[in-house]
Amino acid sequence: MFKRIAATAAATVLAAAGLVACGSESGENAPGEGNDTVTIKIGTTDADQQAWTAFEQKAKDEGIKLNIEKFTEYPPVNPALDEGQIEVSKFQTINYQAQYNASAGKDLRIIGSGEINILGLYWKDHSSLDGIEGEEVAVPNDPSNQGRAINVLVQAGLVTLKDGAPKLTPTPADIDAAASKVSVVAVDASQTPSAYHEGRPAVINNNWLSRAGIDPASSVAADDPNSELAEPYINVxxxxxxxxxxxxxxxLVEVWHSPEVTDALNKDSGGTAVQVKRDKEELNAILDKLTEEYK
Incomplete structure (x- = not known):
């Protein structure tokens, strides 16, 4: 439920400007034209999740019709937004957006935060880190997740980075092997569950857990969603x-944080998604910092 003051302010702005903040291709449902709803064309790769069903219904209750553009892969979404094919996107982390802005020379901005999906370290038949010293840990090798996976090990006290290593985006080359308790091998994200089933500890992305039949609650360590190290991985x-x-x-940001969407998100993620509320100024400051690192 929105705060009354915020809702009133938004309504005042729209009424005074007489603007269609969004609309269908035919221009229907425009505020200020005797209609009760507006239409927003939003893109995502997660449209089949329960959270998006709840999001669509809750938005409808708030007078917003979501025209959901379903994408099967990440790469086309930002260009579609930049070219005006969609008006809003909700699919990526700050880190992914920073990489896009840097590589494409664009300036897409953040209007609000969603959830952060906790990234965990999994070790078959183990319930703690006891005995892990000397083990080789598999981590995903893609740029979006490798640095975060290494930082999961840093936060767990298993890995130490070399002096001067990038704090948010470390690579295996940045690890001080002599000062670390475990070694790290980077593999394709799809292979991390295989390492787990072979008995090796592995940092596994949430989307691979269910496919591999791994309980998300069985991690022996995980990153802290409130840590500075986790900030790049807030979904926005x-x-x-x-x-x-x-x-x-x-x-839309307020709707996403409603109890209905939060409950559905929890079911989708097996309890590994945590809603994060950060203001857009702070989020864009993180974005700009990361974008500069990737340039």
Whole structure:
């Protein structure tokens, strides 16, 4: 439920400007034209999840019709947003968006935070880190997850980074082997469950856990969603720069944090998704810092 003041302010802005913050291709459902709802075209790769069903219904209850554009892969979403094919996206982490902005020379902005999916270290037939010293830990090798996986080990006290190593985006080459309790091998993310089933500890992305029949609650260590090291991995709502202050788009962030969506998100993730509330100024500061690192 939105705060009354925020809702009133948003309504005042729209009424005064007489703007269609969003709309279907035919221009129907435009505020200020005698209609009770607006339509927002939003892109995601997660449309089949229970959270998105709850999100769509809750948004409808709030007077927003979601026109959900379903993507099967990440790469096309940001270009579609940049070219105006969609108005908002909700699929990526700050880290992924920073990589896109840096490589494509774009300036997509963040209007609000969603959840952060906790990343865990899994070790078959173990319930703690006891005995892990000297083991080789498998971590995903893709740029979006490798640094975070290494930082899971840093937070667990298993790995020490070399002086001067990048704090948020370390690689295996940045690990001080002599000062660390475990060694690290980087593999394709799809192979981390195989390492686990072979008896080796592995940092496994959440989307591979269910496919591999691994209980998300069985991790022996995990990153702290409130840690600075986890900030790049907050999932965010993204728009073009000119829409960063659009009050209707901002309402979507509030809807995502409703109890209905949060409950569904918890079911989707097996309890590994944690809602994060950060203001857009702070989120964009993190984005800009990371973008500079990737340039």
């Amino acid at each position: 709502f993204t728009v073009r720069a000119e829409d960063v202050d659009n009050p209707i788009y901002a309402r």
